[in-house]
Amino acid sequence: MGTHPQLWTAVRATRRAGEALSSHSPTPGQSREEAEGTTESDLIAERAVLDVIEETFPEHNTVSEESSPVYTAKPRWIIDPLDGTTNFLNGVPHYAVSVAFEGAGTEDVGVVYHIPTDTVFTAVEGHGAYANGEPLSLSETSELSNALVVTGFDAASVHDRDFETFRSLVSMTQGVRRFGSAASELAMVAAGRFDAFFERMLSVWDTTAGALIVEEAGGEVTRVELFTDGNEEVILASNAQIHRELVVLFSSGITPE
Structure with missing residues (x-):
């Protein structure tokens, strides 16, 4: 890839956030709800990412979960400074920093840094996807019955249809896992560890970097914008x-009404 400035800025930013989090001890028992939606850990990681981007591309716009969640014009950086906050707060080793760049006439970039395994997943539009410099490739599973699926839902989004979807997938596939870091799990689909990822309600900072990594690894991504704020x-x-089979199944709700 040579010296792609947006890629290396994103890599530096995610690593800087990882370093900040590694030296930060969250308050024992702290939860996202107790912190009214944002924890000190989220803010520490976000500041580390923004510092790197502002140093290098001060003229670019940013969309970040904690401080600037409103979509804005390209060129823009889309940031989830700590995807998997609940895992991080509880010592569960599954969380990541996600940084995407969407250019205006330049190539898009996606970086997901899975901090517990020190794995940096990267993609540049048209140039493939990598994990710590090694090319990524998806699984070759061709039968849904052999697929290992990863998903996510929280208390706010669990409705009857979501539960039925989950139950049906369990019976139709090798298994369904729920780990709590969408960016990480998209990257792991790109690496062939999971065959598919699905979630009904995510924000763009959860998905943009990981989706590009999946596509550049040779996978397919279907995204449907929801008309919300x-x-x-x-x-x-x-x-x-x-x-295609998964799209049909999810579009029909999997099970007949």
Whole structure:
């Protein structure tokens, strides 16, 4: 890739956030709800990311979960400074920093840094996807019954239909996992560890970097924008072999009404 300025800025920013988090001890028992939606950990990581971007591209716009969640014009950086906050606060080793760049006439970039495993997943539009410099490739699973699916939902989005979807997937696939870091799990689909990822209500900072990584690894991503105030969307990402079948199943609710 040579010296792609937006890529290396994103890598530096995610690593800087990782360093900031590694030296930060969250308050024992702290939850996102107790912090009214944003924790000190989120803010520390966000400041680290923004410092790097502002140093290098001060003229660019930013869309960040904590401080600037409103969509803005390109060129823009889309940032989730700590995806998997609840995991981080509880010592569960599954969380990441997600940084995407969307250019105006330049290539898009996606970086997901899975901090517990020190793995940097990267993608540049048209140039493939990598994990710590090694090329990524998706699984070759061609039968839904052999697929390992990862998903996510929280108390606010669990409705009867979501539960039925989850239950149906469990019976139709090898298994369904729920780990709590969408950016990480999209990157792991790109790496072939999971065959598919699906979630009904995510924000663009959760998905933009990871979706590009999946696509550049050779996978397929379907994103449906939701008409809400929160830049939210439905996303389905998988290898190419099972994607169409999954789209049909999710579009029909999987089980008949």
